[in-house]
Amino acid sequence: MRVIVFGADGYLGWPTSLHLSARGHDVIAADNLIRRRWDVLCGTESLVPIASMKRRVERWKALTGREIKWEKLDLTSLADTTALITQYQPEAIVHFAEQRSAPYSMISAQHAVETQVNNVVGTLNLLFALRESAPDCHLVKLGTMGEYGTPNIDIEEGFIDIEHNGRKDRLPYPKQPGSFYHLSKVHDSHNIMFTCRVWGIRATDLNQGVVYGTGIPETDMHGELRTRFDYDDIWGTVLNRFCAQAAVGHPLTVYGKGGQTRGYLNLKDTLQCVELAMNNPVGRGKLRILNQFTELFTVNELAERVRDAARSLDLKVRIQHIANPRKELEEHYYNAKNSGLIELGLKPNLMSEQVISDMLKRVAQYKDAIDTGKILPRVAWNVG
Amino acid sequence: MRVIVFGADGYLGWPTSLHLSARGHDVIAADNLIRRRWDVLCGTESLVPIASMKRRVERWKALTGREIKWEKLDLTSLADTTALITQYQPEAIVHFAEQRSAPYSMISAQHAVETQVNNVVGTLNLLFALRESAPDCHLVKLGTMGEYGTPNIDIEEGFIDIEHNGRKDRLPYPKQPGSFYHLSKVHDSHNIMFTCRVWGIRATDLNQGVVYGTGIPETDMHGELRTRFDYDDIWGTVLNRFCAQAAVGHPLTVYGKGGQTRGYLNLKDTLQCVELAMNNPVGRGKLRILNQFTELFTVNELAERVRDAARSLDLKVRIQHIANPRKELEEHYYNAKNSGLIELGLKPNLMSEQVISDMLKRVAQYKDAIDTGKILPRVAWNVG
Numbered sequence: 221m222r223v224i225v226f227g228a229d230g231y232l233g234w235p236t237s238l239h240l241s242a243r244g245h246d247v248i249a250a251d252n253l254i255r256r257r258w259d260v261l262c263g264t265e266s267l268v269p270i271a272s273m274k275r276r277v278e279r280w281k282a283l284t285g286r287e288i289k290w291e292k293l294d295l296t297s298l299a300d301t302t303a304l305i306t307q308y309q310p311e312a313i314v315h316f317a318e319q320r321s322a323p324y325s326m327i328s329a330q331h332a333v334e335t336q337v338n339n340v341v342g343t344l345n346l347l348f349a350l351r352e353s354a355p356d357c358h359l360v361k362l363g364t365m366g367e368y369g370t371p372n373i374d375i376e377e378g379f380i381d382i383e384h385n386g387r388k389d390r391l392p393y394p395k396q397p398g399s400f401y402h403l404s405k406v407h408d409s410h411n412i413m414f415t416c417r418v419w420g421i422r423a424t425d426l427n428q429g430v431v432y433g434t435g436i437p438e439t440d441m442h443g444e445l446r447t448r449f450d451y452d453d454i455w456g457t458v459l460n461r462f463c464a465q466a467a468v469g470h471p472l473t474v475y476g477k478g479g480q481t482r483g484y485l486n487l488k489d490t491l492q493c494v495e496l497a498m499n500n501p502v503g504r505g506k507l508r509i510l511n512q513f514t515e516l517f518t519v520n521e522l523a524e525r526v527r528d529a530a531r532s533l534d535l536k537v538r539i540q541h542i543a544n545p546r547k548e549l550e551e552h553y554y555n556a557k558n559s560g561l562i563e564l565g566l567k568p569n570l571m572s573e574q575v576i577s578d579m580l581k582r583v584a585q586y587k588d589a590i591d592t593g594k595i596l597p598r599v600a601w602n603v604g
Numbered sequence: 605m606r607v608i609v610f611g612a613d614g615y616l617g618w619p620t621s622l623h624l625s626a627r628g629h630d631v632i633a634a635d636n637l638i639r640r641r642w643d644v645l646c647g648t649e650s651l652v653p654i655a656s657m658k659r660r661v662e663r664w665k666a667l668t669g670r671e672i673k674w675e676k677l678d679l680t681s682l683a684d685t686t687a688l689i690t691q692y693q694p695e696a697i698v699h700f701a702e703q704r705s706a707p708y709s710m711i712s713a714q715h716a717v718e719t720q721v722n723n724v725v726g727t728l729n730l731l732f733a734l735r736e737s738a739p740d741c742h743l744v745k746l747g748t749m750g751e752y753g754t755p756n757i758d759i760e761e762g763f764i765d766i767e768h769n770g771r772k773d774r775l776p777y778p779k780q781p782g783s784f785y786h787l788s789k790v791h792d793s794h795n796i797m798f799t800c801r802v803w804g805i806r807a808t809d810l811n812q813g814v815v816y817g818t819g820i821p822e823t824d825m826h827g828e829l830r831t832r833f834d835y836d837d838i839w840g841t842v843l844n845r846f847c848a849q850a851a852v853g854h855p856l857t858v859y860g861k862g863g864q865t866r867g868y869l870n871l872k873d874t875l876q877c878v879e880l881a882m883n884n885p886v887g888r889g890k891l892r893i894l895n896q897f898t899e900l901f902t903v904n905e906l907a908e909r910v911r912d913a914a915r916s917l918d919l920k921v922r923i924q925h926i927a928n929p930r931k932e933l934e935e936h937y938y939n940a941k942n943s944g945l946i947e948l949g950l951k952p953n954l955m956s957e958q959v960i961s962d963m964l965k966r967v968a969q970y971k972d973a974i975d976t977g978k979i980l981p982r983v984a985w986n987v988g
Contacts, residue, residue: 329732348713
């Protein structure tokens with residue numbers, strides 16, 4: 221299939237590009253490289269060194285003979301976006317190209333505005349470009365489980381049947397996002413739903429949980445094919461961050477009580493899910509919403525798993541509860557459905573002790589590069 | 605009360621400023637005047653001639669001795685917004701300052717992006733400025749009944765009690781907006797809800813129906829105090845548009861079957877509602893959502909009412925169904941609650957034949973200025 225991966229320079233976008241290319245898809249990898257600039261601005265850095273996009277696609281071609289077309293492109297330019305889609309006439313689009321850090325979006329008014337404008341405008345431009353130039357193309361958009369918040373009822377996949385005052389309807393599941401970033405994804409979801417209904421856009425919105433992992437077989441083929449790994453307070457997601465903390469003997473920092481439950485999945489499963497969505501497109505005018513995670517954990521459970529895996533590697537690890545910089549429930553009901561992707565054929569790679577051990581070993585290779593001054597949270601949800 | 609009215613140059617913002625000033629409030633009227641520029645760009649024009657903001661506030665002072673402070677301000681500037689709020693330390697803010705036309709937002713990608721960026725960024729800046737400089741100020745924000753769409757169950761006021769798989773929660777009412785403009789209001793609503801929860805912002809979100817009317821006693825005091833009146837396809841709301849059509853003998857153009865049901869209210873009641881919300885603020889961290897309309901009508905019922913009122917003025921009026929430029933249900937269940945504002949003390953001015961007759965007479969005074977080339981819809985929700 222001819223597919224454009226937007227956000228192809230990111231933690232997930234790059235392995236997705238490799239995974240799809242390895243499986244015979246024609247991949248166009250597009251990115252504006254802004255994440256590398258945000259690293260400079262935030263004083264953060266991928267723990268695993270990453271090559272330039274140019275070097276990456278050259279190395280991939282040299283090793284496999286497969287070509288990934290690299291295109292520097294900013295989705296906030298409607299003209300450039302439309303031109304790219306017109307040129308390549310993709311059958312599918314995978315859209316990762318968003319500012320994806322909750323703490324980043326909470327730094328200041330400027331960061332909140334930048335996040336929402338970047339994400340909402342990029343997605344709007346993509347929708348208009350699809351309508352204009354590739355109306356039959358299937359959009360696979362990365363959303364987040366964080367759109368739902370933590371309601372006291374089961375979380376369905378995007379829609380819920382509501383009976384109210386003796387009448388029934390199937391309605392969009394209520395959204396209670398927890399940061400300006402998560403809000404931007406809710407805005408996107410509403411915009412996409414509207415264009416499916418009104419223009420006949422076909423889309424799959426993947427409400428993804430928290431991803432962990434250091435790579436996939438394709439990224440492990442060569443140092444220049446590796447994907448980024450973030451452990452800092454701004455970009456590091458919790459399991460990756462815990463592994464970095466364990467590697468340098470830093471306590472595993474649990475925010476608040478640690479009863480926060482979320483959906484998690486292995487990086488390998490992100491790629492499976494994206495490909496399953498792509499290979500099973502929905503019809504014109506349809507919006508399919510899938511919850512993309514394989515397991516639910518509390519933060520405490522994750523910390524305990526990392527501690528236990530670290531022990532078996534003779535790493536001494538302590539768990540420390542620190543003040544929660546976020547505003548969120550720390551003990552709550554959480555039961556989210558995820559049967560849609562399983563039904564499409566997802567075979568989960570679960571979070572075994574082996575998986576965590578392998579992550580710890582990989583991270584340990586780079587432990588001298590870990591800046592422990594970038595681990596504790598510097599951005600608070602509420603000030604003053 | 606010291607109140608800043610944002611969007612004070614608009615159809616509703618100006619009468620609101622007068623109404624509040626007449627009742628003893630200290631009013632700061634802020635606007636970036638963009639609506640007058642949009643008129644130039646769209647080739648549209650208020651049927652009722654309107655004076656500049658400077659002339660308006662001077663005339664008001666000359667007639668009543670009351671001062672309205674006029675401030676040219678663009679909410680998309682965080683620095684200007686924060687400075688204004690720091691300077692005046694308002695107890696309440698009334699926020700009308702948004703691009704408010706569904707057809708305008710559907711003209712092109714640029715118009716969709718402009719609408720969402722203008723509305724979302726303006727509101728975000730206002731929220732950050734409140735947090736920074738006036739955390740105790742009560743935000744009265746104009747939303748729209750269009751945020752809900754037309755669900756097959758009763759529409760509650762912002763929240764709905766859901767029982768699902770044996771568990772219960774009170775959740776944000778699901779949103780199904782019908783244009784990029786309506787979507788922008790949904791985005792705002794989610795952003796506001798988040799800041800109430802996380803920062804302790806206090807806010808009332810008024811989900812307003814379609815407003816009709818040519819003025820209020822204060823705008824009728826002098827030609828320079830009048831508010832705008834839009835009858836064209838971009839800015840004209842349905843009852844106002846029908847009155848203009850009746851005045852020039854143009855058929856009343858009903859989009860599609862005309863079974864579309866919406867909430868309506870008299871301009872006078874908008875002002876009552878805003879003042880009631882202002883005078884009954886919610887506590888810190890609370891978000892109150894009120895549905896602001898007084899009556900439900902189908903488009904067919906409105907057309908018949910205008911036809912009947914026109915007949916009694918010896919105007920011959922025909923109703924014509926034309927292809928619906930929008931994508932919406934034309935026959936549907938619609939039962940929206942509006943008890944919140946009634947409980948606060950709203951005394952509705954209902955849509956009597958007298959009210960419509962008075963509108964028709966007022967509009968007839970300007971009928972030579974009606975451009976019948978601007979009545980039929982030029983913007984379609986779906987193209988090609």
